[in-house]
Amino acid sequence: MEISKAEAVSVSNSAASRSTTKSKPAASAPDTELRGAEVLIKALQAENVKFVWGYPGGAVLHIYDALFKQESIQHILVRHEQAAVHAADGYARATGDVGVALVTSGPGATNAVTGIATAYMDSIPMVIISGQVPTPAIGMDAFQECDTVGITRPVVKHNFLIKDARDLAETMKKAFHIARSGRPGPVVVDIPKDVSFKKVLFHGYPASIEMRSYNPVRKGHGGQIRKALQLLLTAKRPYIYTGGGVLLSNASNELRQLVDLLGYPVTHTLMGLGAYPASDRKFLGMLGMHGTLEANNTMQNCDVLLAVGARFDDRVIGNPKHFAQNERKIIHIDIDPSSISKRVRVDIPIVGDVKDVLTELIAMIKESAVKPDAGALAAWWDTIEGWRKRDCLKYDHGTNDVIKPQAVVETLWNMTKSDDVYITSDVGQHQMWAAQYYRFDEPRRWINSGGLGTMGVGIPYAMGIKLAKPESEVFCITGEGSVQMCIQELSTCLQYNTPIKIVSLNNRYLGMVRQWQEVEYEGRYSSSYMDALPNFVKLAEAYGHVGMLIERAQDVEPALREARKLKDRTVFMDFRTDPTENVFPMVRAGSGITEMLLSSEDL
Amino acid sequence: MKHIIAVLLENEAGALSRVVGLFSARGYNIESLTVAPTEDPSLSRMTIQTAGSDEVIEQITKHLNRLIEVVKVVDLTEGAYTERELMMVKVRAVGKEREEMKRMSDIFRGRIIDVTEKSYTIELTGDQSKNDAFLSAIESGAILETVRTGASGIGRGERILRV
Numbered sequence: 001m002e003i004s005k006a007e008a009v010s011v012s013n014s015a016a017s018r019s020t021t022k023s024k025p026a027a028s029a030p031d032t033e034l035r036g037a038e039v040l041i042k043a044l045q046a047e048n049v050k051f052v053w054g055y056p057g058g059a060v061l062h063i064y065d066a067l068f069k070q071e072s073i074q075h076i077l078v079r080h081e082q083a084a085v086h087a088a089d090g091y092a093r094a095t096g097d098v099g100v101a102l103v104t105s106g107p108g109a110t111n112a113v114t115g116i117a118t119a120y121m122d123s124i125p126m127v128i129i130s131g132q133v134p135t136p137a138i139g140m141d142a143f144q145e146c147d148t149v150g151i152t153r154p155v156v157k158h159n160f161l162i163k164d165a166r167d168l169a170e171t172m173k174k175a176f177h178i179a180r181s182g183r184p185g186p187v188v189v190d191i192p193k194d195v196s197f198k199k200v201l202f203h204g205y206p207a208s209i210e211m212r213s214y215n216p217v218r219k220g221h222g223g224q225i226r227k228a229l230q231l232l233l234t235a236k237r238p239y240i241y242t243g244g245g246v247l248l249s250n251a252s253n254e255l256r257q258l259v260d261l262l263g264y265p266v267t268h269t270l271m272g273l274g275a276y277p278a279s280d281r282k283f284l285g286m287l288g289m290h291g292t293l294e295a296n297n298t299m300q301n302c303d304v305l306l307a308v309g310a311r312f313d314d315r316v317i318g319n320p321k322h323f324a325q326n327e328r329k330i331i332h333i334d335i336d337p338s339s340i341s342k343r344v345r346v347d348i349p350i351v352g353d354v355k356d357v358l359t360e361l362i363a364m365i366k367e368s369a370v371k372p373d374a375g376a377l378a379a380w381w382d383t384i385e386g387w388r389k390r391d392c393l394k395y396d397h398g399t400n401d402v403i404k405p406q407a408v409v410e411t412l413w414n415m416t417k418s419d420d421v422y423i424t425s426d427v428g429q430h431q432m433w434a435a436q437y438y439r440f441d442e443p444r445r446w447i448n449s450g451g452l453g454t455m456g457v458g459i460p461y462a463m464g465i466k467l468a469k470p471e472s473e474v475f476c477i478t479g480e481g482s483v484q485m486c487i488q489e490l491s492t493c494l495q496y497n498t499p500i501k502i503v504s505l506n507n508r509y510l511g512m513v514r515q516w517q518e519v520e521y522e523g524r525y526s527s528s529y530m531d532a533l534p535n536f537v538k539l540a541e542a543y544g545h546v547g548m549l550i551e552r553a554q555d556v557e558p559a560l561r562e563a564r565k566l567k568d569r570t571v572f573m574d575f576r577t578d579p580t581e582n583v584f585p586m587v588r589a590g591s592g593i594t595e596m597l598l599s600s601e602d603l
Numbered sequence: 604m605k606h607i608i609a610v611l612l613e614n615e616a617g618a619l620s621r622v623v624g625l626f627s628a629r630g631y632n633i634e635s636l637t638v639a640p641t642e643d644p645s646l647s648r649m650t651i652q653t654a655g656s657d658e659v660i661e662q663i664t665k666h667l668n669r670l671i672e673v674v675k676v677v678d679l680t681e682g683a684y685t686e687r688e689l690m691m692v693k694v695r696a697v698g699k700e701r702e703e704m705k706r707m708s709d710i711f712r713g714r715i716i717d718v719t720e721k722s723y724t725i726e727l728t729g730d731q732s733k734n735d736a737f738l739s740a741i742e743s744g745a746i747l748e749t750v751r752t753g754a755s756g757i758g759r760g761e762r763i764l765r766v
Binding site: 149150154178211212213214337338341342 | 612613616617620621624628658661662665666668669671672673674766
């Protein structure tokens with residue numbers, strides 16, 4: 001009760017707070033009278049938005065009417081709101097621009113929540129516009145009403161409910177500014193129907209905005225960077241561990257310079273793949289629960305760890321107590337102070353934008369008289385090469401009668417490695433195999449849901465990317481479980497001519513669940529077998545696409561070749577893979593990252 | 604360990620629920636929370652009393668700062684500070700208890716702000732331990748009702764929290 005009264009106080013004072021942000025108006029635009037929905041369109045145009053993924057409904061009809069009357073923004077009608085958010089999210093991951101989705105009130109907003117949470121966990125810049133019931137109806141349990149701001153609050157960087165159409169332009173400016181600056185993230189803007197209808201004087205879209213309560217740092221602290229430099233250059237067993245933050249900051253070139261300058265080993269998290277070329281010897285592969293032996297052993301045994309745009313999450317460091325058994329000094333570069341010293345105590349925190357900090361660090365290294373200890377480094381590399389010799393990603397290729405899922409990914413990589421290709425995935429075993437066996441050499445080419453682990457993102461991600469990159473080939477590596485979670489989007493792919501290639505590794509099991517049940521639950525396969533699967537070839541054909549069934553190992557490459565030839569068609573490749581195959585290496589829950597299972601013989 | 608954190612935040616709809624949501628979502632505890640607008644009506648000031656290890660408190664202040672509407676965060680317990688809480692206690696006051704309650708109230712520098720034939724309402728201001736002490740000093744059966752605002756805190760001397 002006390003809380004809601006205090007809220008009431010804040011509401012009554014909200015008008016006064018408008019003066020707390022400074023926005024610079026656009027160059028002397030003459031004032032015109034526009035409806036709220038038209039102001040919204042002006043805002044999207046000013047933000048250079050080319051695509052909006054969405055689904056209409058009562059509360060957003062004014063906005064859809066305004067969309068109809070313009071041409072610069074293309075609206076893509078999805079088949080489910082979740083996919084609208086995923087597609088815009090995929091677009092944002094591939095391009096670095098802010099992805100925009102538009103949904104109606106009530107179920108439109110609740111359907112979008114999974115997509116919003118997915119983007120939030122991976123810090124993807126997005127603006128999600130949701131319709132709301134008219135302001136006088138809010139709180140009346142109106143038709144298709146829900147508290148969108150309340151429901152989405154824990155899974156957004158910020159959200160707004162616009163109660164006055166006069167606030168629209170400035171709020172949209174804030175939304176885009178917040179979404180793309182600092183640690184990026186999704187921002188929800190909830191717009192009641194009367195607000196999008198109301199006519200207001202439009203003074204132009206603000207060219208810039210300043211908020212006294214939100215000023216993310218960019219530049220790292222010089223003194224801290226200097227301390228980091230000393231530590232890095234005197235390391236005997238150094239290691240560079242990077243995550244999604246390097247890609248979000250577009251700092252791949254800086255990372256490459258740094259690694260090449262120092263000659264230190266480097267690893268990436270699932271979200272960081274592609275920042276440093278996987279084909280280079282200095283890259284030890286992905287680390288973590290399904291990381292390589294060499295990546296994990298190096299992590300455990302290094303004496304100086306440079307963590308860049310990564311957050312030491314549970315899938316990366318395993319059991320924190322085990323991780324802490326070995327002493328090491330940790331330097332952590334991250335734009336979000338709350339990511340630093342959250343799970344692992346850090347010795348030298350550097351808060352700042354990865355690109356800015358790395359640029360400064362590189363300049364200092366070049367000027368420094370101290371050089372890395374070549375002798376110690378050579379010995380360290382010898383140790384690492386010893387681990388690498390174990391060849392932990394080696395797998396039994398089996399006979400021609402059975403398709404190994406790893407082989408499908410490897411074949412795809414071999415065929416496409418020098419081409420302009422994007423790979424999306426869903427969540428499960430196929431995701432891990434894609435991460436392990438597709439060697440990403442470029443940033444923003446590997447698009448998956450790392451933090452939330454959302455099944456169903458693969459197809460929407462692929463169609464979002466294909467729209468932005470029509471000249472590129474987009475593959476969705478998925479499984480028969482995940483793919484059915486957003487399969488309705490095959491229809492959207494046809495309508496908007498976004499031909500994607502679906503590589504479905506169909507083992508008839510929810511494979512990762514089955515693997516855990518084998519390892520942790522003595523083989524009690526509780527609800528992990530999928531009986532009564534659809535005929536995916538016919539399903540693809542029913543949606544107007546091409547379906548292929550591949551059952552023998554020798555047919556894998558020809559099938560992929562044929563599918564690639566069908567440039568303007570979406571192709572669904574149903575690969576029947578070995579149902580017993582597991583993802584190795586594997587770190588069991590609660591174990592340390594060096595306590596790995598390398599094959600089923602370790603079970 | 605007990606910490607008192609002072610927060611300046613935009614006086615906007617929903618700002619308070621973001622703070623409360625942060626504590627519940629991340630499993631931090633709130634022992635008390637007070638909030639009201641400041642002399643600048645665009646700003647609210649909040650005092651949060653919480654407890655946790657140094658690591659947890661560090662995460663709490665970082666996460667508070669991460670909220671878009673939060674302007675400034677200070678852990679008052681890191682330096683010299685003053686804390687006050689207002690408490691109102693309705694007590695039974697009949698027969699010889701009546702004189703005793705009056706005396707107890709005087710000892711704790713309380714004020715009787717409402718009187719009936721059978722009860723007193725006593726107003727007390729102080730840090731929380733003083734208010735706790737008062738409650739344990741009087742006979743527990745005599746307490747009819749208590750209401751406490753939770754702690755408000757301010758830094759001593761030159762320690763000033765403002766925009």
